[in-house]
Amino acid sequence: MQPTADFDPARLARSLLRRSRQGALATLMAGSGDPYCSLVNLASHPDGSPILLISRLALHTRNILADARVSLMLDERAEGDPLEGARIMLGGQAEEVTEAERELVRRRYLAAQPSAEAFVEFKDFSFFVIRPHGAHLVAGFGRIVDLTPAQLLTDLSGADALLEAEGGAVAHMNEDHRDAMNLYATRLLGAESADWLCTGCDPEGMDLQAGRDTLRLTFPDRVSNGTELRKMLVRLAGEARAKV
The missing domain is CATH 2.30.110.10 (Electron Transport, Fmn-binding Protein; Chain A)
Structure with missing residues (x-):
């Protein structure tokens, strides 16, 4: 079919x-x-x-x-x-x-x-x-x-810099930007407010988890390094805050 x-x-x-x-x-x-x-x-x-x-x-x-x-x-x-x-x-x-x-x-x-x-x-x-x-x-x-x-599968070619930066980026989001992840979950993905954590980032998106609940935040554009990832997350946080 x-x-x-x-x-x-x-x-x-x-x-x-x-x-x-x-x-x-x-x-x-x-x-x-x-x-x-x-x-x-x-x-x-x-x-x-x-x-x-x-x-x-x-x-x-x-x-x-x-x-x-x-x-x-x-x-x-x-x-x-x-x-x-x-x-x-x-x-x-x-x-x-x-x-x-x-x-x-x-x-x-x-x-x-x-x-x-x-x-x-x-x-x-x-x-x-x-x-x-x-x-x-x-x-x-x-x-x-x-x-x-x-x-x-996600093509990882050209994304070595992102994979190297991923561990630090995930830790930084979980330690300093829980509010942003809750905004991604509630305003961009329609989920309930919870203690959302980032479990991983890749060129196409970010994975979020709160207890047994999981979400996939797909990026509108591919990212390949830590700088592009930071800019994407700032951009999405702005979009989430602007969404009522």
Whole structure:
């Protein structure tokens, strides 16, 4: 089925990737190849790929180490009939994070899953990133679409300076600009007032979280460094204050 004229499947899928904090992970049983499904917590890489922190004692991790092919189901967790909400099924490879990328991945995962601080340094736990080969989006009648990785993920080319500045920018927003984040959430995204925190920034937007609630603030223009990010956040704060 093809999307209707008012439906942007790539935008919805990217938002779901960024906002999801839990998902159903399907792996292949080592030896038999039978499907195995488990519930996992997750966060998102700057490019949108799902990040997992999983133990080698867990069956799903042992399955991944034997065969890295996985699928991951994410949904909106909408009230009422869950089948009326949007959901995506990603298929891809689960790759263990290299030492060079561990600090970035660790920071983003703990921002989204702060309770993991209690076990993140346990020797049996490791970070994995799911590299999607594609996704199947179901968002209602006439809104069933297959998506490519290019439609799902954020292009990080030319954004090295932004990734280097991200940790400091997130800390600065959370320490000094909670009022601005509440404005983004309430006036730009229509959410309820809460103690909104920034959990990550990337060239296309900012991720916000208050308890179990998550939001995606999409930037009107791409940013690629800390200066552009600061200017964008000031601009959006001004737009939020001007909106009644």
